[in-house]
Each structure stands twice: as structure tokens, then as C-alpha cells.
Amino acid sequence: MKSHVKALVVGGGAVGTSIAYHLARAGWDDVVLMERDELTSGSTWHAAGLLPYFNMSYATTHIHDYSIKFYKTLEEETGLNAGFSVVGNLRMAQSKERMDEYMLYASTAETCGVPYEWMTPAQIKERWPLVRTEDLEGAIYHPTDGYINPADVTIAMAKGARQRGVVVERRWQVDSYHWTGEAWEVTCTKMVERGGNLVPSDEQVVITAEHVVTATGNHAQRTAKLLGIKIPAIPVEHQFIVTEPDAALLEYRKTHGEHPVLRDADAKWYVREERGGWILGPYERNAPARFAYGVPDSFRADLFPLDLERIEEEYMSMIHRIPSSETVGLKDDFNGPICYTPDGNPLIGPAPGLRNMWLAEGFSFGIxxxxxxxxxxxxxxxxGEAEIDMASLDPKRFGSWMTTDYAVAKNEEAYEHVYILHHPDEERPAARPLRTSPAYDRQKTAGAQFGQVNGWERPNYYAPEGFDDHAARSFRRGGWWQYTEEEARAIREGVGLIDATAFTKHSVYGPGATAFLDWFTCNKLPRVGRINLTYALTSAGTTRTEYTIVRLAENDYYLVSAGAWSDYDRDYLLKALEDWNSGGNEWVGVQDVTTQWGVFAIAGPKTREVLNELIRDAEPETALSNKRFPWLSCREIELGMCPVRAVRVAYTGELGWELHHPIEMQNYLWDQLMQAGEKHGLKLVxxxxxxxxxxxxSYRAFGTELGRDATPLEAGLDRFVDLEKEFFGKEAMIKTGVRSTCVTLLIDGPQDADPWGREVLYAGDKRVGRLTSGGYSVAFGKSIGMGYVSPDCATVGTKLKVKMFDKLWDAEVVEDSPYDPTNATIRKNSEG
Incomplete structure (x- = not known):
């Protein structure tokens, strides 16, 4: 057993062995893989081994694509057959709406170069006559994926890792982690088998590791306790059954190849061939979470009792889809734990609050x-960074407010939603409402239809009483569209009020605050009483976080960033400050004040008229004028009895303010604004x-246009980058250059749909980029989108095509900020 290593990977399933292999392939020659039992003894051993491409996430699609291509190379490298059956994947649809989902997915897949084909019911029947097709609308077919033997591919990766110098240690359990300030001291105990159970022995070793990766699967809760963090990875029961041989299938296979993996998403199952019979894997309702507080010591490569009643509906639907299976008996069954997370995507990246600790947990589709x-x-x-933006999979996307009960409810929901229609505007209901601003009840009474961001309830739009948000969802213009259009028009023509309380907010202060922020962000810092938009970069020079910085005093700053990324932003800020404070610099403090401040954004040409009703000032008629309160400035004002940190900025491109207020006074301020706004036509937005x-x-948004796969220069944010100063990531940003360019496009799309921001862009028959945002423009009366294209296609006036519903629609690159490009509307004095 080595005592000092570059990296210790904890967990010997498919994920852990892959990480060890790839670290060694990347050049780290001192890696140890440690498994508490035997390789593949966790969820890997009872996985069905499917390799589906289908995923709405851009990052996850890249991950799946890499896996499928990589597994095909393992035999040549290791001499071991990984058991990859490239039979393809047929995903069937029983409705036109399901086909709409597939077409949206297909455009996303196309951005990653994933091959697919469309098939009609007749084509399916001709090729696979055992499948009933008369009630199908069609299918999407992936010819290059299929299924693999989970144990074989894991052993192959383990052998490949060993060939590259990785040491694999089995029957060792990690019992503690201690950070020395430079490395991790990991205490490990030898496990021995007694009476069929695996128990600790008296033998212990301490390994000093520069980096640790945890890929502990079902044991993630134990890992969380050892590290003192929260990991919302909790297993859910997943069962699948194996049938006896099907005579009709055996006859068919005499003259035909193997069926693809069959998926009937509307019936909530997958089916594939297995030794002349079938494997059915359902994703049924009411599958329970297990091991919420840890896996019992007695549970090894074990299973739960089968609950056939729970999957009866899915079993009967398999018989409907494959009639020959009706008379086939059951040969085997499996009901084992599969780890899930609240959104169904894995947790991959740095652990919150810890140095050189990396998580690879919560893999519901681990193979x-x-x-x-x-x-x-x-x-x-x-x-330091990957070539794709991994933020959507970062462990810190779930906040520290999250509890075990929350994770259980959301993980069970994520399991049930595997085959439920994934509308781009879907809002899943479990564990809601949870985090609410004080005005939540008032907004609900006013017709708010809520979404959630980082657990916060936030109005997506407002609708009349009795409106059903769930029924309004669609892959096209849903029932909510007309209300959103009215809200957008109200801000352009009148005045609207938006609840932005979910914004992340930090105070940064102390004698070194100015020097620290000048190094940490790429733009000039604002003067006292002013604001600036700026960015913190990664070590690769790409965009890590977007901040609105308000300078309250010489060394006192108020930072506002995206509401969805509170813990993500805080962790990066705190770690940077820790380095700064330990480097001999003047001290800087930071405080997360997100829950102390509520925020209302009020915007539109009539904004001043509303606020003038409430402002308390010696000269109220000029208090909000351009002279006394210019654009991009901040002032402490009083609206009635509420003290307000008013920031003159508007994310909508109209005259407007963000009204940051003590959250305990939110309902008072809400009532005052509603009363004052009534005669001016104030609309809730x-x-x-x-x-x-x-x-x-053309305002970029973090998580869409802004992320760790593009620099601020590629995002077209040159005016927010001060190249005259030194800042973190500057050299890497300049070295990267401009690989692609962010543009805004106006789109002549279908009359009943707008892009969602997942669509592929073409110049002729050449794929040149993808949309990252999409929607409708009330100013231009057509669809609008933002995205990245190759630099040669970024010139204003360039004609492109956007793929929507399997058709190409005209799109044109327009100037940045096509609405009010000179910002005259934002600056104008209006009635003030």
C-alpha cells in the first residue's frame, strides 16, 4: 500500500475506474484506486448496461457521446472485450407531443454531432415485425449506441488503468479524511469477510493524497458525513425483470440481427434482448428512496424484494408493444439501489468548501x-477546466439549505420523471413551495405561476384564476405565452414589477477589498456610489461568475450575481479570498447576505411616475432625475417607511431600478408599490x-451565454474587460483568443413556436454553432435567440438557419442590442 500519492480515487465501480484510468492517461503517474469490497460490487453489478444518448443537457450529451466512443476502443487497448453490443436505440413516441420532444432533443444532439435517424411506424414494423406500431406516431433511432456488460467494461477500464500505472486496492474502506493545509490524510481500514458480511479489521493505514476523488455510489451519504458536507445523492429502488426465451424472438433471430434497445417513453420502460428473451426496465411511480442516512454494513451486492404490483402497468404495456412476450415466463428479477440527485444529473466537480476534494456522485445512468x-x-x-462547461453538473448547484427529506422527495421525483415529457418549461412539484420570499402569498393571490430557482419560488408569469400551469406546458407556444407577451409589452410601453429576491448577494469589505476585487474581476471597479458589470474568470480565462458590483464606500462592496448559483458563487469567492488573505495581503471579509435583502425590479417608461408617488426626499420631483440619480448608480432612498438600496439598472433594457430592501419589510413595500402603481397601469411581470x-x-445570462467554455471576449463583452490591469485569468483569456463568437439573431420561425436555446445553427449545409437562449421579441414581432457561431459567421447581416422541429428556419445575425442599440431609452429622463 502506497503512503503518498498524487490522487486517491475512492470507489471501484464504473465511474471510479474510469476516473483513475483518465487521470493516468492525462499524465498523473501516482494514482491509487481504492474499493471497500470488490470492483463492480455496488450498483455497477446489477445495472442493465444501457448506453442511451438521449439527454436534454448539452454537457451530459457530450459526456454520453464520449463514453460510447471510448468504450469501443477498450478492447484494442486492454485485450478485454467490454461486451458492447452496438444494436442501436429506438425511442418510440405515442403522441405528436412526444415527437416534438424528440425533435427538440435531436437539435440539441446535433450541436454535439450525435447521429440519429427518424422512423415512421411503417418503417419500424417492416424492420422489427415483433413490435406493435399502429398506435405510434414515430420514433428517433440512434444507430451507434446500444448496451454493454457493466462488469466487463469496468474490469476493462481497471486493466487499462493498471497498464498506465494505477494501483488498485480492494477490501479497503476509508474511515476519515483530514486536510493538513497541503494534502489529505486519509485513514483506511482493511475489510475482511466474516459470516457473509464485510467487517473492519484491526489493520489500518494512512495515505497522504494531494487530491482525493470520491465515487462512492450508494455510499455517498457516508462520504458526506466523513467530509462534513451535504451530497444530495440518495439511491432509489430500480427493478427490472428478465423473461424466459420468446419463441417468436428466437424464430426472428434466425434470419435477422438483434433488436435495438426499445424505449416506449409514454409507457415508461426500456426493453432489450437477453439470451432469446427480454429485459424489461420500468421507471414507475412510487419507487422509494433507500439508505437516506447511509447503507447498512450488512448490505453488499444485495437486492431488495421485487414489487411486481408496482410495475404491473409497465409490464402490461410491454406485452401490448411486444405481443409475443405475453406467454413468456419470468426468468429472473432485480430490484437494486440506483443513486439519484434532485435533478437526475450527476454531481461532478470540486466539493463545496474543500480543497483538492472532488466528487463524482449521484450517477443514475452511471454506465x-x-x-x-x-x-x-x-x-x-x-x-483546471474541461473543454465543455461543467457548471450544470457541479455539486454546488444545490445549496447548503438542502436537507435529507428534500433530497429524498426530489430524487424519487427524478426517478419517476425519467420518461415523463420533459417540457422546456416544466416545473416539477415535489418539495415545493419551500423557499419563499415574504410576498409569495400576495403574488400567488395575484395569479403568479411559480418556477423555482435554487429552491426559491419565483413567478414565471401571471395568469387568471383557475389557470392550469401544468396543462399550459408545451414544446411550442404554451398556454402561458399570451400572458408573457402581455407582460413583456407592458414593460416596453408602460411599467412592470418583477420579484428578483432570489438574486445571490454578497458583501465584500475590509482594507484589502478594493485590491482583491480589482485582481479577482476583469473590469474596472466603479467609483463610490456607482455600479459596474464585471466577471470573475477561471484559470483557463473563461467566465466563472458574472457580478454586478455596487461600490458603497472606499472598501465596501455589494456584489449581486445569479440566483441559481448562490453556493457555486460563494464557494469560488471564499476560496479566492482564503488565498488572498493567506498571501500577505490586506485583510478582506465576505458575508453572504442573500436572505437579508429582498429585490424588486421595476422597469418601463412610467417607472419614475410610480416611484415618485412613494419617494421621501426634500425635492421628490427631482430625486430620481438623471442629474441626481444617473444610470448605473446606486443611492440609499426611502420609499414610504421602507429604506431602499436603489440601483439604477434594468435587465430589461428600459428605464428602471432594482429596489434592494430589508426582506422583513418586503410586504410593506409590495403593497406600497401596488397601490402607487395602480393609476399608472403597473403590471406584474x-x-x-x-x-x-x-x-x-443582447444581455448575456450566466448559465446560457456565459460559462466556463467561453471567455468574456468570445462572449462579446470586450467593453467589460480592462486589459490595462492585471486580473486572474487574463493571460489564459488572451492566449485562448476567439474560437467562437456570441451573437443575437432574429428568426423567422414557425408561427406557433419559438426557440428554447438548445437549437443547432447552420450556414448552408454546414453546422456553425448553436443557440444558448431563445424566445419571442415583442419589439420585432418575431422569434429571437442568442448563441455562439464560428467567427466567420458573426458579421451583422449574416444569413443562417436554425433547426426547429426537424426543419431549417431563416435566421439573421443582428447588431448587439437590436432594441435601442445606443441605450437612449435606458438613459432618458422621462418625466423626471
């Missing part, structure tokens, strides 16, 4: 993702209208 997860996590560890309006101004 599909293992190869790519190993590759991209190794990139993060070795290179949700996040969807705001999203449309910001695209008319």
Missing part, C-alpha cells in the same frame, strides 16, 4: 456516463418575459 465523467473530471483536475426582453438587449 452511460462513466467514461465521459472520468475524462472531463480528469480535465478539471489536471488542466415574471421571469419569462424578462428573459425575452434581455435578449432584445
Amino acid at each position: 452511460t456516463a462513466a467514461g465521459g465523467a472520468g475524462k472531463y473530471l480528469a480535465d478539471l483536475m489536471v488542466e 415574471g421571469a419569462r418575459a424578462q428573459n425575452w426582453l434581455r435578449q432584445e438587449k
Whole structure:
């Protein structure tokens, strides 16, 4: 057993072995893989081994694509057959709406170069006559994936890792982690078998590791306790059954090849061949979470009792779809734990609050993702960043407010939603409402239809009494569209009020605050009483966080960032400050004040008229004028009895202010604004209208246009980058250059649909980019989108095509901020 290593990987399933392999392949020659039992003894051994491409996430699609291609190379490298059956994947649809889902997915897949084909019911029947097709609308077919033997591919990756110098240690359990300030001291105990159980022996070793990766699968809760953090990875029961041989299938196979993996999403199952019979894997309702507080010591490669009643509906639907299976008996059954997370995607990246501790947990589709997860996590560890933006999979996307009960409810929901229609505007109901601003009840009474961001309830739009948000969802213009259009128009023509309380807010202060922020962000710092938009970069020079910085005093700053990324932003800020404070610099303090401040954004040409009703000032008629309160400035004002930190900025591109207020006074301020706004036609506005309006101004959003796969220069944010100063990531940003360019496009799309921001862009028959945002423009009366294209296609006036519903629609690159490009509307004095 080595005592000092570069990296210790904890967990010997498919994910752990892939990580060890890829770290070694990336050049780390001192890696140890440690498994508490035997390789593959966790969820890997009872996985069905499917390799589906289908995923709505851009990052996850890349991960799956890498895995599928990588697994095909293992035999040549290791001499071991990984058991990859490239039979393809046929995903069937029983409705036109399901086909709409597949077409949206297909456009996303196309951005990653994933091959697919469309099939009609007749084509399916001709090729696979055992499948009933008369009630199908069609299918999407992936010819290059299929299924693999989970144990074989894991052993193959383990052998490949050993060939590259990785040491694999079995029957060792990690019992503690201690950070020395430079490395991790990991205490490990030898496990021995007694009476069929695995128990600790008296033998212990301490390994000093520069980096640790946890890929502990079902044991993630134990890992969380050892590290003193929260990991919302909790297993859910997943059962699948194996049938006896099907005579009709055996006859068919005499003259035909193997069926593809069959998926009837509307029936909530997958089916594949297995030794002349079938494997049915349902994703049924009411599958329970297990091991919420840890896996019992007695549970090894064990299973739960089968609950056939729970999957009866799915079993009968398999018989309907494959009639020959009706008379086939059951040969075997499996009901084992599969780890889930609240959104169904894995947790890959740095652990919150810890140095050189990396998580690879919560893999509900672990075999599909293992190869790519190993590759991209190794990139993060070795290179500092991966070539794709991994933020959507970062463990810190779930806040520290999260509890075990929350994770259980959401993980069970994520399991049930595997085959439920994934509308782009879907809002899943479990564990809601949970985090609410004080005005929540008032907004609900006013017709708010809520979404959630980082657990916060936030109005998406407002609708009349009795409106059904769930029924309004669609892959096209849903029932909510008309209300969002009215809200967007109200801000352009009158005045609207938006609840932005979910914004992340930090105070940064102390004698070194100015020097620290000048180094930490790329733009000039504002003067006292002013604000600036700026960015913190990664070590690769790409965009890590977007901040609105308000300078309250010489060394006192108020930072506002995206509401969805509170813990993500805080962790990066705190770690940077820790380095700063320990480096001999003047001290800087930071405080997360997100829950102390509520925020209302009020915007539109009549904004001053509303606020003038409430402002308390010696000269109220000029208090909000351009002279006394210029654009991009901040002032402490009083609206009635509420003290307000008013910031003159508007994400909608209109005259407007953000009203940051003590959250305990929110209901008072809400009532005052509603009363004052009544005679001026104040309209309540949700996040969807705001999203449309910001695209008319070409305002980039973090998580869409802004991320760790593009620099601020590639995002077209040159005016927010001060190249005259030194800042973190500057050299890497300049070295990267401009690989692609962010543009705004106006789109002549279908009359009943707008892009969602997942669509592929073409110049002729050449794929040149993808949309990252999409919606409707009330100013131009057509669809709008933002995205990245190759630099040669970024010139204003360039004609492109956007793929929507399997058709190409005309799109044109327009100037940045096509609505009010000179910002005259934002600056204008109005009635003030």
C-alpha cells in the first residue's frame, strides 16, 4: 500500500475506474484506486448496461457521446472485450407531443454531432415485425449506441488503468479524511469477510493524497458525513425483470440481427434482448428512496424484494408493444439501489468548501456516463477546466439549505420523471413551495405561476384564476405565452414589477477589498456610489461568475450575481479570498447576505411616475432625475417607511431600478408599490418575459451565454474587460483568443413556436454553432435567440438557419442590442 500519492480515487465501480484510468492517461503517474469490497460490487453489478444518448443537457450529451466512443476502443487497448453490443436505440413516441420532444432533443444532439435517424411506424414494423406500431406516431433511432456488460467494461477500464500505472486496492474502506493545509490524510481500514458480511479489521493505514476523488455510489451519504458536507445523492429502488426465451424472438433471430434497445417513453420502460428473451426496465411511480442516512454494513451486492404490483402497468404495456412476450415466463428479477440527485444529473466537480476534494456522485445512468465523467473530471483536475462547461453538473448547484427529506422527495421525483415529457418549461412539484420570499402569498393571490430557482419560488408569469400551469406546458407556444407577451409589452410601453429576491448577494469589505476585487474581476471597479458589470474568470480565462458590483464606500462592496448559483458563487469567492488573505495581503471579509435583502425590479417608461408617488426626499420631483440619480448608480432612498438600496439598472433594457430592501419589510413595500402603481397601469411581470426582453438587449445570462467554455471576449463583452490591469485569468483569456463568437439573431420561425436555446445553427449545409437562449421579441414581432457561431459567421447581416422541429428556419445575425442599440431609452429622463 502506497503512503503518498498524487490522487486517491475512492470507489471501484464504473465511474471510479474510469476516473483513475483518465487521470493516468492525462499524465498523473501516482494514482491509487481504492474499493471497500470488490470492483463492480455496488450498483455497477446489477445495472442493465444501457448506453442511451438521449439527454436534454448539452454537457451530459457530450459526456454520453464520449463514453460510447471510448468504450469501443477498450478492447484494442486492454485485450478485454467490454461486451458492447452496438444494436442501436429506438425511442418510440405515442403522441405528436412526444415527437416534438424528440425533435427538440435531436437539435440539441446535433450541436454535439450525435447521429440519429427518424422512423415512421411503417418503417419500424417492416424492420422489427415483433413490435406493435399502429398506435405510434414515430420514433428517433440512434444507430451507434446500444448496451454493454457493466462488469466487463469496468474490469476493462481497471486493466487499462493498471497498464498506465494505477494501483488498485480492494477490501479497503476509508474511515476519515483530514486536510493538513497541503494534502489529505486519509485513514483506511482493511475489510475482511466474516459470516457473509464485510467487517473492519484491526489493520489500518494512512495515505497522504494531494487530491482525493470520491465515487462512492450508494455510499455517498457516508462520504458526506466523513467530509462534513451535504451530497444530495440518495439511491432509489430500480427493478427490472428478465423473461424466459420468446419463441417468436428466437424464430426472428434466425434470419435477422438483434433488436435495438426499445424505449416506449409514454409507457415508461426500456426493453432489450437477453439470451432469446427480454429485459424489461420500468421507471414507475412510487419507487422509494433507500439508505437516506447511509447503507447498512450488512448490505453488499444485495437486492431488495421485487414489487411486481408496482410495475404491473409497465409490464402490461410491454406485452401490448411486444405481443409475443405475453406467454413468456419470468426468468429472473432485480430490484437494486440506483443513486439519484434532485435533478437526475450527476454531481461532478470540486466539493463545496474543500480543497483538492472532488466528487463524482449521484450517477443514475452511471454506465452511460462513466467514461465521459472520468475524462472531463480528469480535465478539471489536471488542466483546471474541461473543454465543455461543467457548471450544470457541479455539486454546488444545490445549496447548503438542502436537507435529507428534500433530497429524498426530489430524487424519487427524478426517478419517476425519467420518461415523463420533459417540457422546456416544466416545473416539477415535489418539495415545493419551500423557499419563499415574504410576498409569495400576495403574488400567488395575484395569479403568479411559480418556477423555482435554487429552491426559491419565483413567478414565471401571471395568469387568471383557475389557470392550469401544468396543462399550459408545451414544446411550442404554451398556454402561458399570451400572458408573457402581455407582460413583456407592458414593460416596453408602460411599467412592470418583477420579484428578483432570489438574486445571490454578497458583501465584500475590509482594507484589502478594493485590491482583491480589482485582481479577482476583469473590469474596472466603479467609483463610490456607482455600479459596474464585471466577471470573475477561471484559470483557463473563461467566465466563472458574472457580478454586478455596487461600490458603497472606499472598501465596501455589494456584489449581486445569479440566483441559481448562490453556493457555486460563494464557494469560488471564499476560496479566492482564503488565498488572498493567506498571501500577505490586506485583510478582506465576505458575508453572504442573500436572505437579508429582498429585490424588486421595476422597469418601463412610467417607472419614475410610480416611484415618485412613494419617494421621501426634500425635492421628490427631482430625486430620481438623471442629474441626481444617473444610470448605473446606486443611492440609499426611502420609499414610504421602507429604506431602499436603489440601483439604477434594468435587465430589461428600459428605464428602471432594482429596489434592494430589508426582506422583513418586503410586504410593506409590495403593497406600497401596488397601490402607487395602480393609476399608472403597473403590471406584474415574471421571469419569462424578462428573459425575452434581455435578449432584445443582447444581455448575456450566466448559465446560457456565459460559462466556463467561453471567455468574456468570445462572449462579446470586450467593453467589460480592462486589459490595462492585471486580473486572474487574463493571460489564459488572451492566449485562448476567439474560437467562437456570441451573437443575437432574429428568426423567422414557425408561427406557433419559438426557440428554447438548445437549437443547432447552420450556414448552408454546414453546422456553425448553436443557440444558448431563445424566445419571442415583442419589439420585432418575431422569434429571437442568442448563441455562439464560428467567427466567420458573426458579421451583422449574416444569413443562417436554425433547426426547429426537424426543419431549417431563416435566421439573421443582428447588431448587439437590436432594441435601442445606443441605450437612449435606458438613459432618458422621462418625466423626471
